Amino acid sequence: MLQETREESYHINMLVNLLVQFPEIYTITFNIPASSCRLSYMVKRKLGQEEFQALRKKFQEYLEAFYFFHNCEHTCRFKLLKNTYPGLTQIQICLDGKPLDGVISLFSNIVREFFNGDLISEIRRGEDSGLPEAALLVGENSGNYPASDPNRKISQLFAFREAGKVYVFDK
Numbered sequence: 001m002l003q004e005t006r007e008e009s010y011h012i013n014m015l016v017n018l019l020v021q022f023p024e025i026y027t028i029t030f031n032i033p034a035s036s037c038r039l040s041y042m043v044k045r046k047l048g049q050e051e052f053q054a055l056r057k058k059f060q061e062y063l064e065a066f067y068f069f070h071n072c073e074h075t076c077r078f079k080l081l082k083n084t085y086p087g088l089t090q091i092q093i094c095l096d097g098k099p100l101d102g103v104i105s106l107f108s109n110i111v112r113e114f115f116n117g118d119l120i121s122e123i124r125r126g127e128d129s130g131l132p133e134a135a136l137l138v139g140e141n142s143g144n145y146p147a148s149d150p151n152r153k154i155s156q157l158f159a160f161r162e163a164g165k166v167y168v169f170d171k
Contacts, residue, residue, distance in 0.1 A: 015159040016166045022108040024121040026090070027160040029171075039093045039104065041111050042120040047082060047089040055091070055114055056080045059107065066106055076103060088120075122161050 015028050029038040047055075059080060067075050074097075081092040093107055112119060156171040 011157060012168050015157060015168055018104060019159055019161050019166045022104070023161065024108055024112050024119050025161075026120065027158065030157045030159070032155050032157065034096070036094070036096045037104075039095070039107065041091045041093075041115075043089040043091060043115050044118045044120055045087065045089065046084055047091070052080075052082050055110075058110055058114065059093070062106060062110055063103070066102065070102075078107075122164070 011030060011032055015030060018028060019025055024041060025039050026042045027040045031037070059078065063075075063078065076095050076097040078096070079094040081094065083090040083092070091111065095103065112121075157168055158171055159166060159168040161167075
């Protein structure tokens with residue numbers, strides 16, 4: 001029983017740390033059995049198809065370079081989705097498999113750089129809470145998530161930030 005609680009809290013802590021470390025991430029949906037996640041970002045304008053394709057290409061190029069320089073054979077696949085709302089665009093990155101250290105950081109940095117001031121973020125990077133990025137240790141850890149128990153009660157987690165708080169729900 002204690003082991004199950006520890007495994008479930010690991011995933012919750014991981015999501016909380018990701019949202020604290022990367023305030024530009026709007027929501028995270030994490031599928032525990034598949035070890036896959038969906039990151040969403042909100043942009044304060046409509047994103048055209050050409051710009052969306054340029055973003056996809058940039059993700060692919062940077063991810064290939066990341067894996068090349070880290071000498072990795074295991075790669076996580078990603079899918080990029082776009083939902084448009086009046087005056088807003090939601091960008092979703094679906095990561096299949098267990099991403100290595102830095103993949104979520106890489107994608108978040110690309111999104112922050114690509115959209116600059118148009119990205120909705122609860123806290124701007126310069127106004128961070130004073131915690132150094134190295135202090136947030138749980139985040140990603142080479143994809144070594146605890147093994148998934150098929151009888152587990154929680155199989156999918158949904159997390160978001162609001163008013164300085166992080167909320168995590170089981171779906």
